[in-house]
Amino acid sequence: MMTAQGLSDPALLQTFFQRLERRDELGPDERRAMAELFRHERRLEAGAEIVGEGERPGQSTLLLSGITARAKLMGDGERQITAFNVPGDFVDLHSFLLKELDHSVVAITPIEFTQIAHADLERVTERFPHLSRMLWLATLLDSAINREWLVGLGRRSALARAAHIFCEMGLRLNAVGLGSPDNYEFAVTQTDLADAMGLSAVHVNRVIQDLRARNLLVWQGSRVSLPNLDGIRELAEFDDRYLNLMKERR
Amino acid sequence: MMTAQGLSDPALLQTFFQRLERRDELGPDERRAMAELFRHERRLEAGAEIVGEGERPGQSTLLLSGITARAKLMGDGERQITAFNVPGDFVDLHSFLLKELDHSVVAITPIEFTQIAHADLERVTERFPHLSRMLWLATLLDSAINREWLVGLGRRSALARAAHIFCEMGLRLNAVGLGSPDNYEFAVTQTDLADAMGLSAVHVNRVIQDLRARNLLVWQGSRVSLPNLDGIRELAEFDDRYLNLMKERR
DNA sequence: CGTAGACTTGACGGCACTCAAACAAGGTGG
DNA sequence: CCACCTTGTTTGAGTGCCGTCAAGTCTACG
Numbered sequence: 001m002m003t004a005q006g007l008s009d010p011a012l013l014q015t016f017f018q019r020l021e022r023r024d025e026l027g028p029d030e031r032r033a034m035a036e037l038f039r040h041e042r043r044l045e046a047g048a049e050i051v052g053e054g055e056r057p058g059q060s061t062l063l064l065s066g067i068t069a070r071a072k073l074m075g076d077g078e079r080q081i082t083a084f085n086v087p088g089d090f091v092d093l094h095s096f097l098l099k100e101l102d103h104s105v106v107a108i109t110p111i112e113f114t115q116i117a118h119a120d121l122e123r124v125t126e127r128f129p130h131l132s133r134m135l136w137l138a139t140l141l142d143s144a145i146n147r148e149w150l151v152g153l154g155r156r157s158a159l160a161r162a163a164h165i166f167c168e169m170g171l172r173l174n175a176v177g178l179g180s181p182d183n184y185e186f187a188v189t190q191t192d193l194a195d196a197m198g199l200s201a202v203h204v205n206r207v208i209q210d211l212r213a214r215n216l217l218v219w220q221g222s223r224v225s226l227p228n229l230d231g232i233r234e235l236a237e238f239d240d241r242y243l244n245l246m247k248e249r250r
Numbered sequence: 251m252m253t254a255q256g257l258s259d260p261a262l263l264q265t266f267f268q269r270l271e272r273r274d275e276l277g278p279d280e281r282r283a284m285a286e287l288f289r290h291e292r293r294l295e296a297g298a299e300i301v302g303e304g305e306r307p308g309q310s311t312l313l314l315s316g317i318t319a320r321a322k323l324m325g326d327g328e329r330q331i332t333a334f335n336v337p338g339d340f341v342d343l344h345s346f347l348l349k350e351l352d353h354s355v356v357a358i359t360p361i362e363f364t365q366i367a368h369a370d371l372e373r374v375t376e377r378f379p380h381l382s383r384m385l386w387l388a389t390l391l392d393s394a395i396n397r398e399w400l401v402g403l404g405r406r407s408a409l410a411r412a413a414h415i416f417c418e419m420g421l422r423l424n425a426v427g428l429g430s431p432d433n434y435e436f437a438v439t440q441t442d443l444a445d446a447m448g449l450s451a452v453h454v455n456r457v458i459q460d461l462r463a464r465n466l467l468v469w470q471g472s473r474v475s476l477p478n479l480d481g482i483r484e485l486a487e488f489d490d491r492y493l494n495l496m497k498e499r500r
Numbered sequence: 501c502g503t504a505g506a507c508t509t510g511a512c513g514g515c516a517c518t519c520a521a522a523c524a525a526g527g528t529g530g
Numbered sequence: 531c532c533a534c535c536t537t538g539t540t541t542g543a544g545t546g547c548c549g550t551c552a553a554g555t556c557t558a559c560g
Contacts, residue, residue, distance in 0.1 A: 054491070072401045075487050080404040082397045094394075097387045097500050102394055102492040125383055129376045136386045137347045143393035144344075144352055147332045150396065151322045153403035154330040154448025158516070189538060198404025203516050205540060237325050241304070242352040250347050408548070439506065453548055455508060 007038050007114055012064050015088030015176040020134050022175050023141075024250040030131040037120040038062065043112050050105040050113070051092055057101065059115040060093045066111030067188060071195065072103045081196035082149070083142060084108070084169065084188075088176040093139055096121050109187045109222075133250055144242045153198050156237070161197050162207045163236035166217060166226060171240055182229045187222035257288050257364055262314050265338030265426040270384050272425050273391075274500040280381040287370040288312065291362050300355040300363070301342055307351065309365040310343045316361030317438060321445065322353045331446040332399070333392060334358070334419065334438075338426040343389055346371050359437045359472075383500055394492045403448050406487070411447050412457045413486035416467060416476060421490055432479045437472035 070083040125132040152161045170181040194204040211217035216232040320333040375382040402411045420431040444451040461467035466482040468475045
């Protein structure tokens with residue numbers, strides 16, 4: 001009986017299952033097998049490091065609430081964020097097979113998370129081939145986003161790049177039942193955004209103001225809203241197909 | 251008996267198995283199961299498109315020789331290359347679970363390749379959990395490289411970015427038995443490189459000349475050699491850990 | 501020998517950077 | 531309850547990396 005070690009409330013996994021089932025149905029046995037393996041939820045304040053670069057975690061971390069980021073540090077102290085994670089995302093599922101993490105994962109906001117041992121994940125892959133493919137899929141969804149960010153960094157102007165991120169986060173949060181595509185919680189600082197967009201904080205600030213002036217963005221406190229969704233998507237050349245929001249047999 | 255449909259020579263899969271076994275041992279049964287499923291090899295000339303954006307391929311393509319690239323096109327015709335593939339790489343293994351491709355794959359040089367049906371891959375994942383994890387791993391290796399490119403585009407100067415790519419390709423080719431880290435075949439044009447690095451072709455040319463002037467790069471015809479490997483690595487802040495070249499139990 | 505594609509060079513312009521300072525807001529302690 | 535500090539945002543001035551445009555050169559190949 002896992003009452004003491006497991007999650008206090010299975011409903012905490014809702015975003016996780018929603019993320020997967022948005023792409024393909026899970027069987028009740030698959031859901032149960034997964035749910036049993038998660039440990040008790042834990043919390044961390046904003047700025048805390050969940051896993052450090054070079055570590056070899058023995059478990060993977062599922063984000064339950066808040067926002068985290070994958071970050072790499074340069075020699076001169078500059079930082080590049082390679083991904084934002086939202087609730088329902090595994091922040092380091094790849095460490096299950098990669099073993100050593102090549103980047104750190106930090107809490108951008110206060111977060112809640114739960115973990116699952118790699119040994120347990122291995123057992124899942126031995127017994128549940130379809131569930132195993134769905135976990136694989138979860139990492140593939142991440143890399144599709146990575147590719148899109150690469151395009152943004154390589155070929156989009158700062159303005160379009162910013163617009164693109166706001167479009168993306170709306171859809172990703174909405175896909176796990178948090179907010180709507182044009183209105184959502186996003187408690188990151190402009191400095192965090194700068195590290196994600198490969199820009200200076202100063203320039204991000206100017207770009208944000210430009211988006212505001214064009215009536216494409218309202219962003220006060222931690223609430224983002226996009227008053228003209230078509231407009232901002234056009235500016236960003238945003239095409240949501242890379243997010244793979246269709247249900248398919250996988 | 252698969253003689254007619256299968257590969258003419260199993261030795262063609264050497265780079266593929268070498269890529270995987272560099273990271274973990276495969277069993278003879280796993281090797282055999284995989285090898286049987288590949289179709290007869292085919293060729294394509296430089297510039298040809300292997301899979302197009304938006305397609306839903308029913309098979310995945312394994313590169314046997316040559317170089318390919320994953321490319322996304324922007325509205326104005328600009329191109330961003332998000333990855334180079336070398337022999338032994340699956341160029342679109344992710345389409346097995348993602349179903350629809352969000353980018354195209356093009357031959358940069360003349361290539362040979364072979365394919366495996368998604369239905370066969372699914373059977374592999376049902377019967378061979380460890381092999382299945384190794385295929386998953388193959389896609390994770392790709393995304394680790396993606397993350398490193400993101401860092402390059404976001405935070406590295408054009409010079410360091412170029413240096414980094416030359417370091418990376420040497421190690422990747424060497425890892426599948428082609429060339430050495432400081433001397434290898436790399437038949438891409440400066441325009442291709444520009445699309446990969448998010449720069450203009452003109453500026454790439456200037457950066458290449460800069461590397462030459464510093465005695466860090468010799469690149470004539472299709473042969474790259476790096477006369478001062480330590481020097482170019484230092485300039486690039488190159489750390490090979492992201493390539494996951496260690497053998498581990500996975 | 502002519503042509504196409506790749507590479508190279510120069511002039512000029514702009515997007516985004518750095519440096520520096522001011523402003524806003526929330527939290528803390530005296 | 532207010533002074534003070536910290537963190538985040540905003541603004542301005544000056545700079546530089548890299549882009550564009552436009553030629554010109556080199557090489558492979560038919």
